[in-house]
Amino acid sequence: MSWLETLRTAADAVRSHRLRSMLTMLGIVIGISSVVLTVGLGLGAQQQVRKQIDALGSNLLIVSPGSSTNGSGVRGGFGSASTLTLADAEAIADPAVAPDVARVAPASTTTTSLTAGTTNWTSKVVGSTPSWKDVRSRTLGSGRFFTAAEANAGANVVVLGSDTASELFSIGNPVGQTVTVNGTALTVIGVLDPSGATSSDSSEDDLAVVPLSTAQRLSGSTSTSVSAVYVEARSADLLAAAYQEVDAALLTTHDVTTSEADFSIATQDALLETANSTNRTMTILLAGIAAISLLVGGIGVMNIMLVSVTERVREIGLRKALGATPPAIRRQFLLEASLLGVAGGVVGALIGVVGALVLPSLIDQPVALSSPAIALALLVALGLGVGFGVYPASRAARLTPIDALRSE
Numbered sequence: 001m002s003w004l005e006t007l008r009t010a011a012d013a014v015r016s017h018r019l020r021s022m023l024t025m026l027g028i029v030i031g032i033s034s035v036v037l038t039v040g041l042g043l044g045a046q047q048q049v050r051k052q053i054d055a056l057g058s059n060l061l062i063v064s065p066g067s068s069t070n071g072s073g074v075r076g077g078f079g080s081a082s083t084l085t086l087a088d089a090e091a092i093a094d095p096a097v098a099p100d101v102a103r104v105a106p107a108s109t110t111t112t113s114l115t116a117g118t119t120n121w122t123s124k125v126v127g128s129t130p131s132w133k134d135v136r137s138r139t140l141g142s143g144r145f146f147t148a149a150e151a152n153a154g155a156n157v158v159v160l161g162s163d164t165a166s167e168l169f170s171i172g173n174p175v176g177q178t179v180t181v182n183g184t185a186l187t188v189i190g191v192l193d194p195s196g197a198t199s200s201d202s203s204e205d206d207l208a209v210v211p212l213s214t215a216q217r218l219s220g221s222t223s224t225s226v227s228a229v230y231v232e233a234r235s236a237d238l239l240a241a242a243y244q245e246v247d248a249a250l251l252t253t254h255d256v257t258t259s260e261a262d263f264s265i266a267t268q269d270a271l272l273e274t275a276n277s278t279n280r281t282m283t284i285l286l287a288g289i290a291a292i293s294l295l296v297g298g299i300g301v302m303n304i305m306l307v308s309v310t311e312r313v314r315e316i317g318l319r320k321a322l323g324a325t326p327p328a329i330r331r332q333f334l335l336e337a338s339l340l341g342v343a344g345g346v347v348g349a350l351i352g353v354v355g356a357l358v359l360p361s362l363i364d365q366p367v368a369l370s371s372p373a374i375a376l377a378l379l380v381a382l383g384l385g386v387g388f389g390v391y392p393a394s395r396a397a398r399l400t401p402i403d404a405l406r407s408e
Contacts, residue, residue: 007335009332011339013308013332013336014336014339014340014343017308020304021304021340021343023300024300024301024303024304024340024344025297025340025343025344025347026297026300026344027293027294027296027297027298027299027300027344028294028297028298028300028301028340028341028344028345028348028381028384029297029344029347029348029351030293030297030348031290031291031292031293031294031295031296031297031348032294032344032345032347032348032349032352032377032378032380032381033348033349033351033352033355034286034289034290034293034352035287035290035291035294035348035352035373035377035380036348036349036351036352036353036355036356036369036370036373036374036377037352037355037356037359037367038283038286038287038290039283039287039370039373040352040356040367040368040369040370040373041283041286041365041367042280042282042283042286043368043370044360044365044366044367044368045365045366047366047368048365048366059102059232059233059234059235059236059238059239059242059268060135060136060230060231060232060233060267060268061230061231061232061233061239061242061243061246061265061266061267062228062229062230062231062265062266062267063084063088063092063228063229063230063231063246063250063263063264063265064084064227064228064263064264064265064266065083065084065225065227065228065262065263066083066261066262066263066264083225083254083262083263084106084225084226084227084228084229084263085224085225085226086106086212086224086226087224087253088106088226088229088249088250088253088254089104089105089106089226089229091249091250091252091253092104092229092231092245092246092249092250094249097245097249098242098245098246098249099245100233100234100238100241100242100245101231101232101233101234101242101245101246102232102233102234103131103134103135103231103232104131104135104229104230104231104232105128105129105131105132105135105136105229105230105231105232106128106129106212106226106228106229106230107126107127107128107132107212107226107227107228107229107230108126108127108128108212108215108216108219108225108226108227109124109125109126109127109227109228110124110125110215110219111123111124111125112125112181112182112218113181114164114168114179114180114181114208115179115180115181116168116169116174116177116178116179116180119167119168119169119170121164121167121168123161123164123167123206123207123208124206124207124208125181125207125208125210125215125218126207126208126209126210126215127209127210127211127212127213127214127215127216127218128209128211128212128215129148129151129211129212130145130146130147130148130151132209132230133145133209134232135230135231135232136230138192138193138195139192139193140159140190140191140192140193141162141191141192141193141194142173142174142175142190142191143159143175143188143189143190143191144189144190145159145189145190145209146159146189146209146210146211150211151211151212151213152213153213154211154213154214154217155211155214156184156185156186156187156214157186157187157188157189157210157211157214158179158181158186158187158188158189158208158209158210159188159189159190159191159192159208159209159210160174160179160188160190160191160192160207160208160209161191161192161203161204161205161206161207161208161209162191162192162193162194162205163194163203163205163206164205164206164207164208165188165191167206174188174191175188175189175190175191176188179208181208181210181218182218182219184217184218186210186214192205192209212226231246239267239268243265243267246265247261247265250263294380294381294384297344297384298341298384298385298387298388299388301337301340301341301384301385301388301389302337302388302389302391302392304340305333305336305337305388305389305392305393306391306392306395308333308336308392309333309392309395309396316329316396317400320400326397326398327397329393329396329397330393330394330396330397331393332393332396333389333392333393333396333397334386334389334390334393336389337385337386337388337389337392337393338382338385338386338389339385340385341381341382341383341384341385341386341388341389342378342381342382342385344381344385345377345378345380345381345382346378346381348377348381349374349377349378352374352377353369353374355367356368356369
């Protein structure tokens with residue numbers, strides 16, 4: 001019997017018991033669709049994290065102050081001290097000290113209430129320099145950013161994030177209007193484009209950016225300390241070199257050793273790795289659950305093939321009596337099991353693809369389709385059909401014609 005005839009016979013056997021075949025494939029369908037969606041959710045989450053971190057700025061280093069300790073000995077977390085100053089930012093910006101640094105933007109951040117007419121909104125007020133926009137890779141939706149002259153003069157101007165602007169000005173263009181902060185009227189000169197980046201407690205689009213000297217006046221502070229220093233490397237390839245130069249510069253200006261460092265430097269890669277570690281763990285956990293579903297589906301294939309062999313003992317005996325060889329019998333049952341596996345895999349993959357297209361609108365979470373994952377899932381489905389069909393096929397091939405024909 002040729003392969004084509006064997007395949008046709010196997011397909012007829014599967015079609016002759018449609019309901020049983022569909023129920024047998026159900027476990028594989030559930031397992032394959034789960035694998036496709038699980039991998040898609042994991043990749044989607046990683047892409048979302050990558051996008052949000054890229055929105056922080058290109059080739060970015062974030063320098064944060066160290067921790068503080070109060071009089072009772074209670075230590076705060078990183079960023080709670082006031083160990084970074086404008087002098088540190090100027091040292092880092094010196095080409096002789098850090099030649100691989102392109103731009104530096106010191107930032108002082110506070111949370112306060114902004115008022116526009118009868119509307120108020122509490123937001124982050126970021127005091128920085130004109131280089132902040134480029135270091136953070138932000139673009140303007142309307143208006144302009146403040147200039148170096150305005151920064152030096154401490155001008156009463158402000159650039160709003162898109163979320164802040166929509167909360168304060170529901171009607172009309174915010175540019176040219178006035179926002180009051182701590183009793184000081186600031187003129188809105190620009191509105192940032194949405195970045196889409198968020199963290200657990202804030203949005204990168206909910207902020208108001210003012211000149212650093214203006215921020216100091218609004219808060220009544222005369223301190224030169226800053227909340228963070230954003231550093232842009234000249235290129236992605238030079239990010240590691242810029243990291244070393246910034247670290248060495250701050251160790252020198254603070255007169256401390258590496259073990260005594262009162263600051264920390266975070267890179268995009270470090271932030272990305274930290275954010276993705278949880279996603280990978282969850283993806284592996286869910287993929288393990290999907291693998292159990294596939295195992296159950298494979299056992300179902302073996303079970304139904306054993307039932308098929310038992311039901312068709314006389315048919316097997318007749319085929320052998322007419323000259324069918326054990327390899328031909330084995331091949332027929334293996335093809336039947338493979339058809340069940342492949343059919344379940346294809347249906348499961350289709351359900352997974354449809355789910356990946358529909359789910360984002362339901363759960364507000366991106367799902368990324370992975371062609372390698374789908375191809376691997378189909379190969380696994382085929383492998384399950386073949387692997388769990390070997391024993392039933394071998395059992396059918398070992399039957400002797402006399403015993404098979406005598407069977408009732």
